[in-house]
Amino acid sequence: MSAVRVLVGTRKGAFILTADGKRERWDVSGPHFPGWEIYHMKGSPADPDRLYASQSSGWFGQVIQRSNDGGATWAAVGNQFTYDGPTGTHLWYDGTPHPWEFARVWHLEPSLTDPDTVYAGVEDAGLFRSTDGGQTWQELPALRMHESSGAWAPGAGGMCLHTIVQDPREPGRLFVAISAAGAFRSDDAGETWRPVNRGLHSKEIPNPTAEVGHCVHRIAMHPSRPNVLFMQKHWDVMRSDDAGESWLEVSGNLPSDFGFPIDVHAHEPETIYVVPIKSDSEHYPPEGMLRMYRSRTGGNEWEALTKGLPQKDCYVNVLRDAMAVDSLDSCGVYFGTTGGQVYASANAGDSWAPIVRDLPPVLSVEVQTLP
Amino acid sequence: MIRVVLPLHLARLAQSEREVRLDVTGQATQRSLLDALEARYPALRGTIRDHVTQERRSLVRFFACEQDLSHEPPDAPLPEAVATGTEPFMVVGAMAGG
Numbered sequence: 001m002s003a004v005r006v007l008v009g010t011r012k013g014a015f016i017l018t019a020d021g022k023r024e025r026w027d028v029s030g031p032h033f034p035g036w037e038i039y040h041m042k043g044s045p046a047d048p049d050r051l052y053a054s055q056s057s058g059w060f061g062q063v064i065q066r067s068n069d070g071g072a073t074w075a076a077v078g079n080q081f082t083y084d085g086p087t088g089t090h091l092w093y094d095g096t097p098h099p100w101e102f103a104r105v106w107h108l109e110p111s112l113t114d115p116d117t118v119y120a121g122v123e124d125a126g127l128f129r130s131t132d133g134g135q136t137w138q139e140l141p142a143l144r145m146h147e148s149s150g151a152w153a154p155g156a157g158g159m160c161l162h163t164i165v166q167d168p169r170e171p172g173r174l175f176v177a178i179s180a181a182g183a184f185r186s187d188d189a190g191e192t193w194r195p196v197n198r199g200l201h202s203k204e205i206p207n208p209t210a211e212v213g214h215c216v217h218r219i220a221m222h223p224s225r226p227n228v229l230f231m232q233k234h235w236d237v238m239r240s241d242d243a244g245e246s247w248l249e250v251s252g253n254l255p256s257d258f259g260f261p262i263d264v265h266a267h268e269p270e271t272i273y274v275v276p277i278k279s280d281s282e283h284y285p286p287e288g289m290l291r292m293y294r295s296r297t298g299g300n301e302w303e304a305l306t307k308g309l310p311q312k313d314c315y316v317n318v319l320r321d322a323m324a325v326d327s328l329d330s331c332g333v334y335f336g337t338t339g340g341q342v343y344a345s346a347n348a349g350d351s352w353a354p355i356v357r358d359l360p361p362v363l364s365v366e367v368q369t370l371p
Numbered sequence: 372m373i374r375v376v377l378p379l380h381l382a383r384l385a386q387s388e389r390e391v392r393l394d395v396t397g398q399a400t401q402r403s404l405l406d407a408l409e410a411r412y413p414a415l416r417g418t419i420r421d422h423v424t425q426e427r428r429s430l431v432r433f434f435a436c437e438q439d440l441s442h443e444p445p446d447a448p449l450p451e452a453v454a455t456g457t458e459p460f461m462v463v464g465a466m467a468g469g
Contacts, residue, residue: 033383034383035379035380036380057380058430058467059378059380059428059430059431059464059465059467060378060380060381060384060418060419060428060431060464061417061418061428062417063384063414063417063418076384076414079416079417079418079422080416080417080422080423082422082423
């Protein structure tokens, strides 16, 4: 019988939630790495027993953990993230040049085909790759050395590379997103990059349609249609039908088009999910009502999904990496909140129930669908 | 033999006891002690001092013999009581919230 494994990263450790295909009864394992921030955990699509976790702390820095048995046991692997070549400067909050400094790994993206190959998106923004299961890391420096990088500036959370999307049909094609620089695409496995932000409009920057400087929060792709991308930007939900060459706003009737995560239904490439947040300073749901919004038309027309979610006095946030879908039938949807709840829907969002209610603030949620 | 007391999080990471005992070759200094510690527990590399610059991480402190040795040069001799194992060398996470 199929099963699901939900990998939850929190401010104070990692948790692994497992259930059979009914997704009704859950086992909770954790905290793993107690006391450490777990920005992200993700399993290899090529070997579901191979997991990677980004573990960090303000005291002791960055650690990468690897499991070869689905999270039963872990071992620390390589944690040296050294930028390749001169680091240069980006803009600081006050507009002055600031040298690139490694802070942490925000996102780990295992290769679609090789369990030993994994990408790491880091703060200050850079893309690293390991081809030996995380033992050693090499930067793909062309991104950081892009001619525009001197003008990149951090968002409120730091200048992080938080999104890495691999094109399953063109192995050399990668998309990344950086706050607050924007989206970038490589067609040659990271050797060269170009911004793909045409159509974005950000009134928070001097030139709202500039080539770079946009605070992209998340990009999602359905593997069956890799040229179609969905984006939750600082403000605005966007869509591209040409692999990022151009973007159109599809915020439609959302109560707020500010938010962090965005994801795509496992079996319906035009069904997408967002969690509207009131504003860039009020990071909680509008009207204190936690509502997932679903569009079955690829955007513009949205319906509120509320059954089982708190509809009063709810003031949590859902961070950019804290939503995921499984590939069972029907599609399961999961998200975690800064209030420590992880909600699951086994029916594509029609109804929800908490798996856990009282974890530390949730930073990331990933799901593995197991045979 | 030098005794080193690790903070709980690093002892867990190293899968060691809180106090570990190290044989340090040559003069006992912060550098030679940390070299020996990292050689025995590779998972600790980068968590106490930077991989490249070898500088102490800013929220890590070194205490021994009721003194703060954090700002001592890395090649300065450690106190005799530490070098002989009478007193432990303590790696401490700085007092800070979080």
